[in-house]
Amino acid sequence: MAGAVAALDAQPVVRGHDVAITAPHDRRIIVGRAPETTQAQALTALDAASAAQAAWDALGGHARADIPLRAADLMEARLEPLVALLSREAGKTLPDSVAEVREAVDFCRYYAARTREDFGAPKPLPGPTGETNQLSLHGKGVFLCISPWNFPLAIFTGQVAAALAAGNTVLAKPAETTPLIAFEAVRLLHEAGVPKDVLHLLPGSGPALGGWLLPDDRVAGVAFTGSTVTAQRINRALANRDGPIATLIAETGGQNAMIVDSTALPEQVVDDVIASAFLSAGQRCSALRVLCLQDDIADTMIAMITGAMDTLVLGDPSKLSSDIGPVISQAAADGLMAHIARMRETARILKALPLGEAHAHGSFVAPHLIEIGSIKELTREEFGPILHVLRYPASGLDALLADIRATGYGLTMGVHSRLEGTARRVFAASRCGNTYINRSMTGAVVGVQPFGGAGLSGTGPKAGGPYYLHRFASERTYTVNVAATGGNTQLFTMNEG
Numbered sequence: 001m002a003g004a005v006a007a008l009d010a011q012p013v014v015r016g017h018d019v020a021i022t023a024p025h026d027r028r029i030i031v032g033r034a035p036e037t038t039q040a041q042a043l044t045a046l047d048a049a050s051a052a053q054a055a056w057d058a059l060g061g062h063a064r065a066d067i068p069l070r071a072a073d074l075m076e077a078r079l080e081p082l083v084a085l086l087s088r089e090a091g092k093t094l095p096d097s098v099a100e101v102r103e104a105v106d107f108c109r110y111y112a113a114r115t116r117e118d119f120g121a122p123k124p125l126p127g128p129t130g131e132t133n134q135l136s137l138h139g140k141g142v143f144l145c146i147s148p149w150n151f152p153l154a155i156f157t158g159q160v161a162a163a164l165a166a167g168n169t170v171l172a173k174p175a176e177t178t179p180l181i182a183f184e185a186v187r188l189l190h191e192a193g194v195p196k197d198v199l200h201l202l203p204g205s206g207p208a209l210g211g212w213l214l215p216d217d218r219v220a221g222v223a224f225t226g227s228t229v230t231a232q233r234i235n236r237a238l239a240n241r242d243g244p245i246a247t248l249i250a251e252t253g254g255q256n257a258m259i260v261d262s263t264a265l266p267e268q269v270v271d272d273v274i275a276s277a278f279l280s281a282g283q284r285c286s287a288l289r290v291l292c293l294q295d296d297i298a299d300t301m302i303a304m305i306t307g308a309m310d311t312l313v314l315g316d317p318s319k320l321s322s323d324i325g326p327v328i329s330q331a332a333a334d335g336l337m338a339h340i341a342r343m344r345e346t347a348r349i350l351k352a353l354p355l356g357e358a359h360a361h362g363s364f365v366a367p368h369l370i371e372i373g374s375i376k377e378l379t380r381e382e383f384g385p386i387l388h389v390l391r392y393p394a395s396g397l398d399a400l401l402a403d404i405r406a407t408g409y410g411l412t413m414g415v416h417s418r419l420e421g422t423a424r425r426v427f428a429a430s431r432c433g434n435t436y437i438n439r440s441m442t443g444a445v446v447g448v449q450p451f452g453g454a455g456l457s458g459t460g461p462k463a464g465g466p467y468y469l470h471r472f473a474s475e476r477t478y479t480v481n482v483a484a485t486g487g488n489t490q491l492f493t494m495n496e497g
């Protein structure tokens, strides 16, 4: 990763104190060094982004759409170094890293297509003869894009590409633990044609950057993906401003449940539970946290799931033999271990995989299966490879659905049942943004399963969906009284047939 260090030093992005970024699977490995943005640098970037926005918006949708298309081609051409950096810096397995580059490419191409469609030309609207009416979409101003470490390329690129495509200039704030991959993404977007004053990378502390930038009226909008608690802090900071009301697009956490009834296909359930709860070390906002088993099949399912857990290999994520890598930091690992310790007192640990010498220098958390009595026993999202399981009686589905809803989250929901009526009943009773029937509940595909939730899980916009770019835009109408300049000439050219 020396290349990443050298490249970082060569780039004219803001720079303050350097911090060492170490590999989550082995803290002795320094992946690179990253700068911490200072307050003066953040405000200089905001000045530049603010000054550049009108010209960027005036370029129009077609010209702006060409850029993410070029960025997508560049990303595909650099697949291997991007995968290597994702695996080292974020501790992602190789399949997860390849899928992440793929998703970033998909975001670029999808938003390019939507930009042409929705921002390419004003839409004519109906009106009385003698008057023309048009509706057009424009950037709102400067967007602050704040992203998490768990999809440090795909979510980072998706937010930035969407904000830019809609005609905004962007201050991009990556997570503290994954600035190097963000740097590569920004370098690539600049190379693809985004002017330097239109897109600025601001690595560093979230609370510090938030404290400097959120109170500034020139920040017209924030696209945030991360924890619910941070989204609430950002919301409060924006609400404290006296100026124009800012847009907040927040995509946050979940307490995601899967409901398995007695008609489900057991082998399919096992595959999908393992993939949804433990792969990616459970570090997906979409990951399964609470498995709800109809009591008639619970013992059989638990035996099959614990058996399948034994086949999981934890280790260096750059090895193809590893199914599960580390969690992102020692602080994250400590938090998860504290939860497991609490659960030992109040719940039943059904299975805990062992850790060994190979994990001694990294932040590894062994997959756990923990039986609880009710989802009410969980007070927050535990972002790691911990799966809670509970039993419900066939007659208790409505009460279970009410308990799930009462958590306040609404991100993903899984159903395993061969009864279509049951799946539909769950869907109708849930507020979740993404419901998956008889499959895993992770891995939403851009343009296929637009991703995002409601309630404590987010403000609702769906990344990778047809309406996402609109959330970054202002709508404007343009009405002309053509009667004042000679009448409606279109009437002369209308096809009479």
Ligand SMILES: NC(=O)c1ccc[n+]([C@@H]2O[C@H](COP(=O)([O-])OP(=O)(O)OC[C@H]3O[C@@H](n4cnc5c(N)ncnc54)[C@H](O)[C@@H]3O)[C@@H](O)[C@H]2O)c1
Pocket (backbone or CB within 6 Å): 146, 147, 148, 149, 150, 151, 155, 173, 174, 175, 176, 204, 205, 206, 207, 208, 209, 210, 211, 225, 226, 227, 228, 229, 230, 231, 233, 234, 251, 252, 253, 254, 284, 285, 286, 381, 383, 411, 451, 452, 453, 457, 458
């Ligand atoms: N719904 C989704 O699409 C989605 C996707 C990925 C992750 N997530 C959620 O993200 C969380 C994991 O990510 P995380 O640990 O990086 O989340 P986090 O909330 O700790 O941090 C997210 C980002 O916010 C920044 N930040 C922190 N405090 C800030 C402040 N006061 N002002 C401005 N920025 C601030 C951080 O530096 C980081 O860049 C989980 O809860 C997960 O469910 C949600």
Ligand SMILES: N[C@@H](CCC=O)C(=O)O
Pocket (backbone or CB within 6 Å): 150, 151, 283, 284, 285, 286, 287, 441, 442, 443, 444, 445, 451
């Ligand atoms: N979109 C991803 C999750 C993003 C959050 O971590 C998925 O569907 O698994």
